């Protein structure tokens with residue numbers, strides 16, 4: 001029997017990205033980190049979610065979702081990760097960025113709504129991921145929702 005590669009539709013991408021954005025609403029808004037939500041969908045269709053600072057004050061949403069998937073023994077090769085914001089490429093507080101973790105685990109797709117606004121660090125997640133052959137999809141039709149959730153940071157910096 002041949003194993004058919006699961007093909008992802010645009011509707012599916014939007015649905016999972018909306019799920020990630022809803023997840024980000026669980027964050028307690030702080031001025032030191034964006035409120036981000038992430039959803040991992042494995043090739044087998046398992047779903048793991050996470051949001052910024054969910055279990056520890058330095059954790060990004062992607063790390064939270066990743067920790068749950070790894071704890072459950074999920075196979076992440078070929079998986080997709082949906083994040084409300086572009087995965088980071090530089091971490092001040094940890095040795096590896098989310099983009100590096102995504103590459104390390106062999107994810108094949110990354111879908112996000114908003115490029116990381118350069119309030120804290122200059123983010124090059126997209127370049128890093130596509131440079132390693134990961135398919136990156138930006139659904140900026142949902143970006144305003146993410147901006148609104150992070151208005152406490154974005155507005156503060158743009159007015160300085």
Ligand SMILES: [Zn+2]
Pocket residue numbers: 060061062087088097098099
């Ligand atoms: Zn990150």
